[in-house]
Amino acid sequence: MSEPRPRIGVLVFPGSNDDRDAAWALSAVGAEPRFVWHADPELPGVDAVVLPGGFSYGDYLRAGAIARFAPAMEALAAFAAEGGPVLGICNGFQILCEAGLLPGVLRPNVSLSFVCRDVPLVVEREDTLFTARCEQGQTLVIPVKHGDGCYQAPVDLRPEQVVLRYARGENPNGSDDDIAAVVNAHGNVLGLMPHPEHAVDPLLGSGDGGLILASLVDAARERSYARA
Amino acid sequence: MLVRPKNGILDPQGEAVERSLRQLGFPVEDARVGRVIDLEVDAASAEDARAEVERMCERLLANPLIESFEIALPDNGL
Numbered sequence: 001m002s003e004p005r006p007r008i009g010v011l012v013f014p015g016s017n018d019d020r021d022a023a024w025a026l027s028a029v030g031a032e033p034r035f036v037w038h039a040d041p042e043l044p045g046v047d048a049v050v051l052p053g054g055f056s057y058g059d060y061l062r063a064g065a066i067a068r069f070a071p072a073m074e075a076l077a078a079f080a081a082e083g084g085p086v087l088g089i090c091n092g093f094q095i096l097c098e099a100g101l102l103p104g105v106l107r108p109n110v111s112l113s114f115v116c117r118d119v120p121l122v123v124e125r126e127d128t129l130f131t132a133r134c135e136q137g138q139t140l141v142i143p144v145k146h147g148d149g150c151y152q153a154p155v156d157l158r159p160e161q162v163v164l165r166y167a168r169g170e171n172p173n174g175s176d177d178d179i180a181a182v183v184n185a186h187g188n189v190l191g192l193m194p195h196p197e198h199a200v201d202p203l204l205g206s207g208d209g210g211l212i213l214a215s216l217v218d219a220a221r222e223r224s225y226a227r228a
Numbered sequence: 229m230l231v232r233p234k235n236g237i238l239d240p241q242g243e244a245v246e247r248s249l250r251q252l253g254f255p256v257e258d259a260r261v262g263r264v265i266d267l268e269v270d271a272a273s274a275e276d277a278r279a280e281v282e283r284m285c286e287r288l289l290a291n292p293l294i295e296s297f298e299i300a301l302p303d304n305g306l
Contacts, residue, residue: 112241
């Protein structure tokens with residue numbers, strides 16, 4: 001018997017460009033994706049939300065700065081406040097930081113160059129909604145492609161909020177302490193610069209991103225059972 | 229208004245500009261790159277306008293984690 005497909009919202013902003021890849025990848029790991037337009041004031045009965053990559057509002061002012069005021073973001077904040085799982089990828093991570101749903105800020109890469117390549121990542125925590133299918137210390141290979149990925153952590157960031165780190169010597173953007181992914185204090189909102197939705201099929205280089213998305217799908221399924 | 233990276237915040241753009249200017253032979257010690265935002269605001273007085281722009285900075289135009297801002301009204305010559 002196949003497991004039920006939980007509904008996962010994919011927010012779409014003007015300038016998002018990985019929304020379709022995210023929806024395809026979520027579908028490939030067992031979810032039923034639903035696009036949510038940024039101007040929608042409600043989330044349509046979803047059990048998790050993904051903020052995809054791209055260049056919302058042209059990255060004008062600062063990456064993610066304008067997207068945070070979209071009507072759908074209010075609904076998202078309410079969803080996150082009641083414990084709903086939220087995953088922000090790349091520009092989605094930037095938006096979550098600007099919105100104050102995640103600590104810290106993403107600055108232009110130290111190199112000032114756009115980076116686009118596969119990067120090895122170390123799993124620092126396997127006990128999160130987003131990494132439950134991974135193992136502590138496991139190395140995942142997932143591509144990055146960004147110009148503003150230099151994560152600057154606030155002084156009060158707790159070590160346990162760091163979920164993924166770039167492997168030693170592989171930091172593509174100069175982020176503090178090689179941080180690649182952070183989770184909020186409640187553990188239900190995660191942002192990462194690498195793109196798991198571009199790594200769900202070994203034929204295309206790596207299937208490691210599928211572990212992260214499948215973990216999210218598991219969490220969404222749990223939530224859908226609890227809701228039913 | 230003027231938005232600039234706070235002191236101590238990494239400013240790769242500023243560093244690149246500084247290196248470039250030095251290569252051209254200019255005696256530059258430090259460069260920081262920020263941005264200027266010109267606004268026309270409908271307000272009853274200069275104080276009101278300043279207060280309004282300050283709120284704009286806090287909400288959207290600057291990120292207080294990494295940027296500081298200065299507001300200059302036309303009569304004090306920006």
